[in-house]
Amino acid sequence: MTKEFIEFDDLIVEIKRSNRVKSATITVEESSVLVVVPRLLELERIKKLLKNKRQWIKEKIALHHEAQPKSNKEFVSGECFSYLGRNYRLKVNQGYYKPAKLINGRFCVTLFAGTDNADLIKDSLLAWYEKHADIKFNEKVKRYAEIMNVKFNSVSIKNYKSRWGSCSVEGDITFNWKVVMAPNRIVDYVVVHELCHLIHHDHSPKFWCEVERFMPDYLECKEWLKHNGAKLEL
Structure with missing residues (x-):
C-alpha cells in the first residue's frame, strides 16, 4: 500500500493506494482525513471526491469540536x-x-x-x-x-x-x-x-x-x- 499527501481546505489529506480495494473510502478522525483508493485512481478524481464530500468532512470535524467542553468565562475582574x-x-x-x-x-x-x-x-x-x-x-x-x-x-x-x-x-x-x-x-x-x-x-x-x-x-x-x-x- 502506497501513501501520498495533498492539501484540501486547510487539511492535510493522507491518500493510501491499494490493489485490494475497488472503490474509494474516506475516514475522518478529529482533524485528519484518510482516503483509501484503488492504486490506479487518478489524483483529479480523488480531488473531485473530496470536493463532493466537503460538507460531510466539515460536519465530521465540527462534531468532534462540539464534543469538547466550552469555555464558561464571564470576562470579569478576578478570572x-x-x-x-x-x-x-x-x-x-x-x-x-x-x-x-x-x-x-x-x-x-x-x-x-x-x-x-x-x-x-x-x-x-x-x-x-x-x-x-x-x-x-x-x-x-x-x-x-x-x-x-x-x-x-x-x-x-x-x-x-x-x-x-x-x-x-x-x-x-x-x-x-x-x-x-x-x-x-x-x-x-x-x-x-x-x-x-x-x-x-x-x-x-x-x-x-x-x-x-x-x-x-x-x-x-x-x-x-x-x-x-x-x-x-x-
Missing part, C-alpha cells in the same frame, strides 16, 4: 487566563478605553465608565493573544529551524477549531494561537512537530522518529494536549 502555562488574573478598569495588556502579573483592560461588555473584553484579550502568539511562534520557529537544519517559508497565526498547526509542502507554517495558553514545553513540541513536516510531510514512523530526535519527551507533550487541549479557550 484567570493562561499564558505559557501560567495563570494571570483579569482586572477590568474604568476610564478611557485601553486594550488588554499584561501588567505586573495581571491582564488589564480599561473600559469606558458604565460599560460592561464581555464581548469587548474577550475581543481585546483575543487580540493580545494573537499578537503575542505571532511573536512567540516566530521566535521559536527560527530557533528550532536552525537547530533542526530545515528551511521554512513563513509563519502565521490562525484561529483553528480542531488542530494546533499545519505545514504546507512549500514551508508555510500556521499555528493555532491557543497553543500559547499551554506550558512553554508544549509550545515547543507543536513547533518541532510542524517543522518535522518539512522533513516528512506525513505522520509516518519516520516522522515520529524525527520528532523524538529533537524532543525525546514528545509523547508526554502529545498526551498533555490530548487531555488538556479542550481547556485552551477564551
Whole structure:
C-alpha cells in the first residue's frame, strides 16, 4: 500500500493506494482525513471526491469540536487566563478605553465608565493573544529551524477549531494561537512537530522518529494536549 499527501481546505489529506480495494473510502478522525483508493485512481478524481464530500468532512470535524467542553468565562475582574502555562488574573478598569495588556502579573483592560461588555473584553484579550502568539511562534520557529537544519517559508497565526498547526509542502507554517495558553514545553513540541513536516510531510514512523530526535519527551507533550487541549479557550 502506497501513501501520498495533498492539501484540501486547510487539511492535510493522507491518500493510501491499494490493489485490494475497488472503490474509494474516506475516514475522518478529529482533524485528519484518510482516503483509501484503488492504486490506479487518478489524483483529479480523488480531488473531485473530496470536493463532493466537503460538507460531510466539515460536519465530521465540527462534531468532534462540539464534543469538547466550552469555555464558561464571564470576562470579569478576578478570572484567570493562561499564558505559557501560567495563570494571570483579569482586572477590568474604568476610564478611557485601553486594550488588554499584561501588567505586573495581571491582564488589564480599561473600559469606558458604565460599560460592561464581555464581548469587548474577550475581543481585546483575543487580540493580545494573537499578537503575542505571532511573536512567540516566530521566535521559536527560527530557533528550532536552525537547530533542526530545515528551511521554512513563513509563519502565521490562525484561529483553528480542531488542530494546533499545519505545514504546507512549500514551508508555510500556521499555528493555532491557543497553543500559547499551554506550558512553554508544549509550545515547543507543536513547533518541532510542524517543522518535522518539512522533513516528512506525513505522520509516518519516520516522522515520529524525527520528532523524538529533537524532543525525546514528545509523547508526554502529545498526551498533555490530548487531555488538556479542550481547556485552551477564551
